[in-house]
Amino acid sequence: MFSSFNFKYFIISAAILLLLALVYAPHSQPLYGDPLKTGTQTKVGVQTEYGLIGTDKFRIYKSQKLEFKYKNMVVTEKINTTAPTTGSLFLLTNWLYQLFFFLITAIAIGYSKPISNFIKKTGSLKYTYNLSGKFIPWIAILALLLATIGIVDGLAFAPTDAKQKDSFRIIYIHVPAAMLCIQAYIVMSIASAIALIWRIKIAEIVAMSIAPLGAAITAIALITGSLWGARTWGTWWEWKDPRMVSVLILFFIYLGIMGLNSAIEDKRTAASATGIFTLSAFVIIPFIYVSVKMFNSLHQGSTQVIGSSDMHPDMARPLIVMFFATMLYFTFALLIRIRGEILIRDRKTQWVKDIALRS
Amino acid sequence: MNTLTEIFFSGSHWTYVWWAYAITFIIVAASIIIPTVRRKKTLAQIKRKIEKGQQ
Numbered sequence: 001m002f003s004s005f006n007f008k009y010f011i012i013s014a015a016i017l018l019l020l021a022l023v024y025a026p027h028s029q030p031l032y033g034d035p036l037k038t039g040t041q042t043k044v045g046v047q048t049e050y051g052l053i054g055t056d057k058f059r060i061y062k063s064q065k066l067e068f069k070y071k072n073m074v075v076t077e078k079i080n081t082t083a084p085t086t087g088s089l090f091l092l093t094n095w096l097y098q099l100f101f102f103l104i105t106a107i108a109i110g111y112s113k114p115i116s117n118f119i120k121k122t123g124s125l126k127y128t129y130n131l132s133g134k135f136i137p138w139i140a141i142l143a144l145l146l147a148t149i150g151i152v153d154g155l156a157f158a159p160t161d162a163k164q165k166d167s168f169r170i171i172y173i174h175v176p177a178a179m180l181c182i183q184a185y186i187v188m189s190i191a192s193a194i195a196l197i198w199r200i201k202i203a204e205i206v207a208m209s210i211a212p213l214g215a216a217i218t219a220i221a222l223i224t225g226s227l228w229g230a231r232t233w234g235t236w237w238e239w240k241d242p243r244m245v246s247v248l249i250l251f252f253i254y255l256g257i258m259g260l261n262s263a264i265e266d267k268r269t270a271a272s273a274t275g276i277f278t279l280s281a282f283v284i285i286p287f288i289y290v291s292v293k294m295f296n297s298l299h300q301g302s303t304q305v306i307g308s309s310d311m312h313p314d315m316a317r318p319l320i321v322m323f324f325a326t327m328l329y330f331t332f333a334l335l336i337r338i339r340g341e342i343l344i345r346d347r348k349t350q351w352v353k354d355i356a357l358r359s
Numbered sequence: 360m361n362t363l364t365e366i367f368f369s370g371s372h373w374t375y376v377w378w379a380y381a382i383t384f385i386i387v388a389a390s391i392i393i394p395t396v397r398r399k400k401t402l403a404q405i406k407r408k409i410e411k412g413q414q
Contacts, residue, residue, distance in 0.1 A: 142384045155376070166372040172378045177383070225381040231375045255397055332389050340398035356405035 009119055012198075016190050017106055041295040068194035112298050116179045122315030125350055126351050128202055132335045139335070143328035149323050154318035161315075172222040172318055177328035181250060182285055184330065187255075189282050192275035202338075204271035205345065207278065213330065215254035223248060229274040233298055243299035246284060252316035253281045265344065 120129045154172035161168035188210040195203035225244070231234045236243055257274050264270035292299050311319070345351045366377050 058361045147411045151380070155380075164372075167375050171384045173379060213390060216386050219381050220386050223382050227375045227379045231372060261398045329387065333387075333394070335396070336391065337394045340394050340401060343398060343401045343405075347401070353405060353409055357409060359399075359406065 007110065008323040010106055010120070012194060013109040014103065014106035015193065019104075047175035050098070058097045071146050076277060080190075080249070124204055125198055125201060125205075125346050126349075129339055129342045130272075132339055136332060136335050139328055139332045143325055143332050146321055146328060150318045150321035153321065158315050158318055159198040159312065161182045161185045164232050167228060168315075170224050171229040173229055174221060175319060176322045177217050177224065178221040178247070179323070180326050180330055181214055181247070182288060184217060185250065185254075185278075185282070185285055188214065189278055189285075191271040195271055196275040199268075201345065202274075205277060205338055206334075208271060209334055209341055211254055211261065211274075213333050213337065215258065217330070218251040218254055220249060222251060229298075238298050243288065246288045246291050250284050250288065253284060256281075 159167055188207050189205035191203045226236050261270045261274045
């Protein structure tokens with residue numbers, strides 16, 4: 001029975017899923033309170049013409065009023081949050097449950113012949129090039145269709161926000177882009193780890209192809225966030241805000257990875273160097289997540305969109321569609337980059353020469 | 360021309376929305392066009408080298 005178990009694939013999938021569990025489990029909703037907020041913390045909101053912005057009203061336990069000057073705006077509220085300590089127990093249970101689920105999945109991948117064979121085949125650059133070529137048009141069509149539906153729904157049919165008026169419609173590109181720039185880094189880190197440990201070529205290519213794409217998506221998140229902030233907060237940029245500055249650092253990390261990759265001529269050495277850099281800089285990701293929870297931030301905390309949503313369904317619907325559209329766009333753009341990189345790496349092989357002669 | 364000025368420079372709520380969507384569109388388009396063109400160039404370069412008998 002154990003002879004059919006593929007230990008290598010079990011370890012790879014377990015490592016990936018464990019990383020996912022560690023990143024996403026703290027985001028799961030605890031049943032009581034929020035351990036990150038245990039104790040007394042202060043959160044400052046900004047009073048603008050559209051109301052108080054920057055506070056997380058759903059997490060408020062008790063509050064008190066005070067006067068505070070913030071640039072040209074007056075801040076009027078200080079919030080002391082005290083969460084019950086039982087929250088951490090439920091969060092731990094949630095973590096363990098997710099870890100158990102991921103472990104079972106990893107064992108299944110280790111045993112599954114078709115999955116093992118698929119992973120083995122994707123290690124071949126020719127196979128990945130041909131397979132991605134078949135999927136690219138469908139992914140592009142689906143991404144375009146969903147983006148069109150999401151944008152039209154978001155701009156024309158979603159109701160106007162009572163406080164932010166129509167400027168809130170930036171949410172349909174800002175939030176998916178902000179989520180994607182972090183997820184892209186997580187995927188890049190996983191690919192870098194695989195490339196560093198097992199020296200798998202395709203993992204190196206994936207990691208290197210994500211960097212410019214991640215930089216582009218982070219730029220979208222920063223620019224649209226700045227435009228949104230200019231209208232609602234009255235400021236284009238705030239250096240004291242941990243969320244804004246940490247995402248800017250993420251943008252520079254992406255640029256640094258691109259620079260390091262192009263500075264080293266040998267592709268494999270470049271992949272190793274950038275892999276170490278990518279994993280070292282991973283520390284920014286949890287910081288971006290907790291920045292709005294742990295520090296006084298102009299930026300609001302995360303809003304639940306799916307399930308018992310804090311948003312009106314007509315506002316949440318286009319956002320959900322745009323989440324899927326941006327994920328498909330990312331996959332599409334990534335596959336194009338991967339295919340280009342495969343051709344460069346394998347340019348001396350016969351199969352690439354055949355493709356070149358046919359083109 | 361006046362309509363464009365109104366869309367992008369009137370300072371209304373929609374102005375910020377249009378700017379955000381326009382900039383996003385440009386970045387997304389560039390992120391697709393640039394690697395596509397580069398891939399085509401790579402193929403053309405390989406083909407040229409084969410025809411010259413260098414590869």
